[in-house]
Amino acid sequence: MNLRTFSKGGVHPEEYKLTDNEPAVVAPLPKMAVFPLSQHIGAPANAVVKRGDHVKVGTLIAEAGGFVSAPVFSSVSGTVTKVDTAIDATGYRKPAIIITVEGDEWEEGIDRSDTLVTIDDRPDLTPESIIEKVKWAGITGMGGAGFPTHVKLSPPPSAHADCLIINAVECEPYITADYRLMMEHADEILVGVQLLMTAAKVDKGYIGIEENKPKAIALFETKVKNLNMDISVVALRQKYPQGGEKQLVEAVTGRQVPPPPAIPVNVGAIVQNVGTAFAVYQAVMKNKPLFERYTTVTGKRLEKPTNFIARMGTPMADLIEACGGLPEGEVKVLAGGPMMGRALTSTEVPVCKGTNCVTVLSGSDARRKTAQPCIRCAKCVAVCPMGLEPYLLSALSQQQMWEEAEKEMVTSCMECGSCMFTCPAHRPLLDNIRRGKGTVMGIIKARNAKK
Numbered sequence: 001m002n003l004r005t006f007s008k009g010g011v012h013p014e015e016y017k018l019t020d021n022e023p024a025v026v027a028p029l030p031k032m033a034v035f036p037l038s039q040h041i042g043a044p045a046n047a048v049v050k051r052g053d054h055v056k057v058g059t060l061i062a063e064a065g066g067f068v069s070a071p072v073f074s075s076v077s078g079t080v081t082k083v084d085t086a087i088d089a090t091g092y093r094k095p096a097i098i099i100t101v102e103g104d105e106w107e108e109g110i111d112r113s114d115t116l117v118t119i120d121d122r123p124d125l126t127p128e129s130i131i132e133k134v135k136w137a138g139i140t141g142m143g144g145a146g147f148p149t150h151v152k153l154s155p156p157p158s159a160h161a162d163c164l165i166i167n168a169v170e171c172e173p174y175i176t177a178d179y180r181l182m183m184e185h186a187d188e189i190l191v192g193v194q195l196l197m198t199a200a201k202v203d204k205g206y207i208g209i210e211e212n213k214p215k216a217i218a219l220f221e222t223k224v225k226n227l228n229m230d231i232s233v234v235a236l237r238q239k240y241p242q243g244g245e246k247q248l249v250e251a252v253t254g255r256q257v258p259p260p261p262a263i264p265v266n267v268g269a270i271v272q273n274v275g276t277a278f279a280v281y282q283a284v285m286k287n288k289p290l291f292e293r294y295t296t297v298t299g300k301r302l303e304k305p306t307n308f309i310a311r312m313g314t315p316m317a318d319l320i321e322a323c324g325g326l327p328e329g330e331v332k333v334l335a336g337g338p339m340m341g342r343a344l345t346s347t348e349v350p351v352c353k354g355t356n357c358v359t360v361l362s363g364s365d366a367r368r369k370t371a372q373p374c375i376r377c378a379k380c381v382a383v384c385p386m387g388l389e390p391y392l393l394s395a396l397s398q399q400q401m402w403e404e405a406e407k408e409m410v411t412s413c414m415e416c417g418s419c420m421f422t423c424p425a426h427r428p429l430l431d432n433i434r435r436g437k438g439t440v441m442g443i444i445k446a447r448n449a450k451k
Contacts, residue, residue, distance in 0.1 A: 003211055005237040006247040009385040011418045013173040013240055013339060015212065018298050020176045024184060024307040027295075028322060029101055033076045033313030034350040035061060036088045037095045040146040042068030047097055053080045058107035058289055061097050064135075070148045070353075071138040072097070075291035075311035077105035088352070089335035091345040099313070110288050116187050117285035119194045119228075130199040130284055137283035138290050138353075142275030143167055143243065144336060146354045149276055152265075153199045159265040163204040164197050165252050168220075168274040169236065169243035171210060172337030175357040177294040178274050180307045182209075182216045185278055186223055192277030194229050195284050200270050205231040206252045207274075210238045240339060241416040245271045247385050259412045275356070295319065295351060299360030301327035310351045316358050317347035332366035334359040339417045372425040380419035380429060386412050390419035394429045397436025406440045413437050 038044040043065035055061060055074040062072040078101040086096035106112070119125075135150035155161060166189075170178040182189065197205050207224075209217050217235050224231045234252050236242055245264050246257040248271060255267040264271050272280075275293060282288040291312050298305040303324025310319060316335070320326060326333075326347075334341030335349060337357050380390040388409060396405040413433050420430040 003235055003237040004251045005239050005242065006250045006385060008387050009383045009418060010239040010241065011383050011421050012238070013421065015173045016298070016300065017174065017176050017179075017212075018300070018305045019296055019307050020179055022176070022180070022305070022307050024180050024294055024309050027308040027310040027314060027319055029076060029104060029311065030314045030318050031101055032081070032315075033074075033078075033099045033101055033311070034086045034315070035072050035074070035097045035099070035313045036086065036350065036352060037062050037072060037097070038088070039072065039312075039352040039354065040070045040140040040148055042066060042070070042148060044095060045069060045072045047083045047095075049080050049083070049097060051080055051082050054078070055080065055099060056105045056107045058110050058291065068148060068151055070140050071136070073138055073289040073291045074099060075313050076101045078102040087346055087349060089342055089344065089349050111286040116191070118191055119198075122285065125195070125198065125284070127199045127201055130195050133284045134199070134280055136289070137279070139276060139279045139283060140290070140353050141273055142279060142293060142353065142356070143273035144340070144354045144356060149272065149280070152270055152272070153196070155265045155270070160268065161200050161202050161265050161270045162268040163206060163253065163270070164193070164200055164202050165248060165264075165269050165271045166193055166205065166207040166274050166277055167243055167245070167248055167271055168207055168209045168216070169248060170213075171238070171240045171243045172339055172357070173240075174298050174359050175296050175337050176298075177296040177307055177356045179213055179216060181275060181278060181294045182213075183219065186219055188281045189274060189277050190220075190223055190227065190231070191285065192279070192281035193231060194227070195280050196272055196277060197229060202270070203230055205229060206234050207231065208234045208236050208248055208252050210236045210242060212238050241385055241414065241418065244385060244414050244416060246414070259409055290353060293351070293353065293355065295355050296357040297323050298357065299327070299362060300365070301362040302360055303327075310355075312351055312353065314351045315348045316344070316351065319351070319358060320347060320360065326360065327362050329362060330366045332361040334361065339421065340415060368428075369426040371427045374425055374427060377424060379422045379424065383418045383422045385416060385418060386414055388412060390429045390433060393436060394427065394432040397432040397439075402436070402440055402443055405436045406444070410437045410440050411444070
């Protein structure tokens, strides 16, 4: 098998795919559901419900706040308790809608059957109608970045795409949500891929899957042979962070995406997560807005690590409890995997559109080792997939030398954590760089607003 990969850096974390053979189960309904209005990159959604309103599963509760934004739909039926704020995965309080759950009543018009609807069944579809349906459904990147999908499918006239790349890599060492989705809904995903290709007006599609998922590679290689569109399965060498957009574009096509503000479409590629393809199928073919997703809840000492089909708004505490509860002793709970996930200040944080995993670290895994002075070994430089100098960016951020940090391209950091993973001195490189990147991006935004 000819395995492809990206050229710069990368690491090989030890793998703990504890749930790869665990079929997804439907998560229990919460008693109270919380819907943050910023589940995507861009302007927050604007609430269209108020306290006392009754909603159903699939009711629009917040409309998009701009072009780069996405609406929010209720995943539960019940009564709006309040439109207030709630803590999200960042640890900060953000605008949110809180709903008390009462039963499970769905909006009419959502097709809940398992009947597969194919492209041939819908000759009426056009690129414009698909994009409009994706926009209506509130679909965003399901890999965690949360970029509104309709925006990706509507690039500026100066950018022309010639291929669609489906990100089915899932390179984080614990997460299996995308893998289980692929094994359980391959046909629906492939219809979603065809819809995305039609919307993007491209003739070539790729599905990138790492070598540690041989069953998924074999399954999709068999199924793409029966399609009328040109879709190829690309087997990738196992290396983190292969799921990064720029790394995946290089691995699949050999094209390198320039530094920001360049994005994949500037080199002719549109990248979409495999979960996004499934959500597009459900929206266009089943009239189902995005309000639930596959989510892995895992940890070495969890009693029963599980893949869930979880409704948005479900507190992560509910999913952890369904896995047997938190283990005794020292624990750290992450929204996401151990490489890019964020430590939670509360397990009451809700599942959102980008929640692909909840990781429970325990014992020594939950503790950071004491940081030591930098020994100038340059390991962080060697593993950086963006070709940056993490030790320098970290120091510049610590010293608040923002102009220098901008010149050293701190905004190109993809926050993958490879530098911190490999640092023998256990320095908090990513923490410092994240802080510096956020500050510099704010400075750039303010500077551009004055122009």
